[in-house]
Amino acid sequence: MVEIGQFNNLTIDKMVDFGAFLDGGRYGRILLPKRYLPEGKQVGDTLRVFIYLDSEDQLIATTETPKLVRGACAWLKVTDVNRYGAFLDWGLPKDLLVPFKEQNKPMELGRSYVVTLYLDNQERLVASSRLSRHIPETSRYLKPQQPVSLLVCGRTELGYKVVIEGNCLGLLFRDDAFKPLKYGQQVKGYIKDxxxxxxVNVSLQLPPIQQREQLTEQIIANLRANGGHSPLTDSSAPDDIYHVYSVSKKTYKKAIGQLYKERRIDIxxxxxxLLDNAR
Structure with missing residues (x-):
């Protein structure tokens, strides 16, 4: 069954001068324009394509990858605002509409927003910045200490609202964010509880003991992969440390202090x- 706003594996049903028609099941034949048709493909071959609606609201296929798929979230820029709503650049020829009623606050030309993609009751693909209408705020599948990707989508008095793995809303308490975060920023994190x-509550770091055990082994592995030396010390910039290990400077200092006490490194x-006995 064809999923609009998602990638689908569809079979070429007919070749034409301007592209190929794909078997869309109950939707009939769906055009894949010639510019997206890989060379050498024939009737009966299967292609992985993204299905959306063109400027005439007809289903169309593309082999290009959009910045957003249905049910996920992304940070997209406004390219136009008119009487219908705001339009976003999502990497496809037809910009993505955000109706006024789906805007958490009025969108402005040139600014970017975190939005999700969904099908309205007329089976049209539209976006919304009112995430809680379309993205669940609970999960039965996420587990404590599980590594996850986070997208910052707002702020509260307690901390930051985040999208977890693109499909669940959660909260990052201010005390669990050891550095300032920006709206639309993507970071690595962990399920706190x-x-x-x-x-779901999340953190940018594992619990101290487990994190330190994991981090010390990461540091040793990094040293071995780089000739036994790293320029990162306890006086390095916090951003430089986070770029390599995704931890705070305080956590990194404790980890290399432990390795120094264990005589595995010299500072x-x-x-x-890396000392010889740890190589």
């Missing part, structure tokens, strides 16, 4: 060095 009501002014 899942409340009895199913709502110098120009960085840390």
């Amino acid at each position: 899942v409340r009895p009501d199913g709502k 110098g002014e120009d960085g840390i060095t």
Whole structure:
């Protein structure tokens, strides 16, 4: 069955001068324009295509990858605002509409917003910045300490609202975010806990003991992969440390302090060095 707003594996049903028609099941034949048709393809071959609606609201296929698929979230820029709503650049020829009623606050030309993609009651693909209308705020599948990708979608008095793995809303408490975050920023994180009501809290770091154990082995692996030396010390910039290990400077300092006590590394002014007994 064809899923609009998603990638589908469809079979070429007919070749024409301007492309190919794909078997869309109950939707009939769906055009794949010639510019997207890979060379050498024939009737009966299967292609992975994204299905959306063109400017005439007809189903059309493309082998290009949009910035957003149905049910997920992305940070997209407004290219136009008119009487119908705001239009976003999502990487396809036809910009994506956000109706006024689906805007959390009035969207402005040139600004970017976190939105989700859904099918309206007329089977049209539209976007919404009112995420809680379309994205669940609970999960039965996420587990404590599970690594996840996070997209910052708002702020509260408690901290930051985030989209977890593109399909669930959660909360990152201010105390669990060791650095300022920006709206639309993507970061790595971990599930902190899942409340009895199913709502999810996240953290940018694992619990201290487990994180330190994991981090020390990451540092050793990094040293081995780089000739036994790293320029990152306890005086390095926090952003440089986070770029490599996704942890705070405080956590990194404790980890290399532990490795130094265990005589696995030496700490110098120009960085840390792996000792022979740890190679």
